[in-house]
Amino acid sequence: MAQLLKVHGSENQFFILDQTQLNNQLSDDELKRLAIKICTPENEILNGADGLLVVNDSQFTDCLGQMRVINADGSEAKMCGNGLRTVSRYLSEKFSKSSFKIETFETNLEVKKSVDFYTNVPAFSVEISPISFAKDDLPFEYKNKLELVDEEIPEFIKGQKFTAIAVPNPHLISFVDEIYEDDLGDLGKALNTPNPYFAEGVNVSFCEILDNNKLFVQTYERGVGFTNACGTGMSATSLAFALLNGDYFNPDEDITVYNPGGMVKTNVQLSAHKEDSKIHLIGNATFTHELRINENDLHSSKLDNIEISETGEEDDYQEFVSSINEA
Incomplete structure (x- = not known):
């Protein structure tokens, strides 16, 4: 057996x-x-x-x-x-x-x-590795850009900014005041069917910043759909949070990341060359x-x-x- x-x-x-x-x-x-x-x-x-x-x-x-x-x-x-x-x-x-x-x-x-x-x-x-922002590693195509970092993309959702990171799974991350599941689901489905932006699909995560080093993340996962939690998604989101939200990020402490299935912690050590940053995911x-x-x-x-x-x-x-x- x-x-x-x-x-x-x-x-x-x-x-x-x-x-x-x-x-x-x-x-x-x-x-x-x-x-x-x-x-x-x-x-x-x-x-x-x-x-x-x-x-x-x-x-x-x-x-x-x-x-x-x-x-x-x-x-x-x-x-x-x-x-x-x-x-x-x-x-x-x-x-x-x-x-x-x-x-x-x-x-x-x-x-x-x-x-x-x-x-x-x-x-x-x-350990969550390797890290890349390069278009060829995700891959993506948008206005001949080599990276997408805190970029407004009205073709996705007007008024939202997006960051694309491979860890090595491809992730598209947006920080929002409130997560609207319909928006997340519609964008996730659109980018995981034939589309001109992400030829191989992409995991899409929306994130609410709750407090210093405290996040809530929900993910539409490539090949799965809505999931209770996505480990690489929470890791990529934590890195984007550390890079883009210095007022809320304390590098000396773990980040607490809540999700629909519970909670994990991440540890992010930023490097001057962002691809050399270190991410560890800690959870049940x-x-x-x-x-x-x-x-x-x-x-x-x-x-x-x-x-x-x-x-x-x-x-x-x-x-x-x-x-x-x-x-």
């Missing part, structure tokens, strides 16, 4: 599949079909998820493993900050390590166990369910005979969320 985990970071929901435990690993086509089927809520497997996180052996001797991110629509993302925290916990417990590196699509990232956010709410800190890594399935059924995406058991961790996480709301 093969095992999967249902997990989340700030209620950004995933399934984890450790391919190193299988007799025969799934092909890319099999992974794509599995991700689409298991993540679709209508298939009634724990209300679906935002993606499938695939753990493989790493080709690098200094990494404990490799993480691949297959979105709910079957596309592959370069990185996922919330997902990386959950894979970090999985590998930490598998190998009894508290600090190590994980291979991702574009680079090897440092991760480490952090102080629990709450009773029975484990937390991990993960919650395992809600264990799933057992015949390995042959896994290869064929036959998901009607799965044994599922709860871990009980979600109750603790919801107590944590309640404590945030009461604070």
